[in-house]
Amino acid sequence: MTRPLVCSNGARRQASFALLILLASSSACGRERTTPAAASAPVPVASPTAEAAHHRHELSLPPVGPEVTVVFEGQRVDIAIASLPHAGSELPILQLFHAAFPNQDTAALRFDVFGSDGFHPSSRPPCARRLGAVELADARLDIVTHDMRFAESVQLPRCYHVRAVVRLEGNR
Numbered sequence: 001m002t003r004p005l006v007c008s009n010g011a012r013r014q015a016s017f018a019l020l021i022l023l024a025s026s027s028a029c030g031r032e033r034t035t036p037a038a039a040s041a042p043v044p045v046a047s048p049t050a051e052a053a054h055h056r057h058e059l060s061l062p063p064v065g066p067e068v069t070v071v072f073e074g075q076r077v078d079i080a081i082a083s084l085p086h087a088g089s090e091l092p093i094l095q096l097f098h099a100a101f102p103n104q105d106t107a108a109l110r111f112d113v114f115g116s117d118g119f120h121p122s123s124r125p126p127c128a129r130r131l132g133a134v135e136l137a138d139a140r141l142d143i144v145t146h147d148m149r150f151a152e153s154v155q156l157p158r159c160y161h162v163r164a165v166v167r168l169e170g171n172r
Contacts, residue, residue, distance in 0.1 A: 009063035061164045062116040066145040071169040072109075077101070081143050090140040093148055094133060096168050106133035106170065113148055114167035127159040130171065141165060 043131035067078040077100035084091055084099055093113070097106060110130035114120045131139075138151040146165040150156060 069167045092139045094141040109170045112169045113162045116164040116166045124159040126157040
């Protein structure tokens with residue numbers, strides 16, 4: 001049988017004081033001291049933005065496979081990205097079109113790129129214009145994520161930067 005722990009009033013006071021000191025010092029660790037005026041100032045709360053909504057959307061994109069479908073004049077060709085020569089982790093996106101249709105001149109064509117969720121830039125008003133080969137010449141496709149990126153010098157609206165690309169369409 002165990003006996004209850006009996007403490008004198010002095011021992012209880014010392015233990016309570018030690019616990020109070022421990023709690024006070026642990027809550028102050030790693031924090032900057034603030035003045036009473038700064039402590040009472042309201043903390044601004046960030047509101048959800050279009051940028052935050054865009055990032056939430058990216059988290060729920062359907063996965064991409066090893067291929068990208070290239071479409072031109074009703075013909076569809078699946079191109080395995082691993083079969084294309086590339087330096088580093090990216091390849092020029094027009095290389096996909098040239099691999100699918102090697103004898104087709106791209107100079108007069110307009111292109112639309114589709115993500116795994118069906119998104120494509122021409123479905124959004126700021127990006128309704130399909131891009132030409134000159135503009136896509138500066139676009140790169142990440143071989144793992146299939147995210148399309150442009151050179152920093154290219155000034156295009158954000159909706160042209162497609163994530164998880166699964167299809168490239170060329171039209172006259």
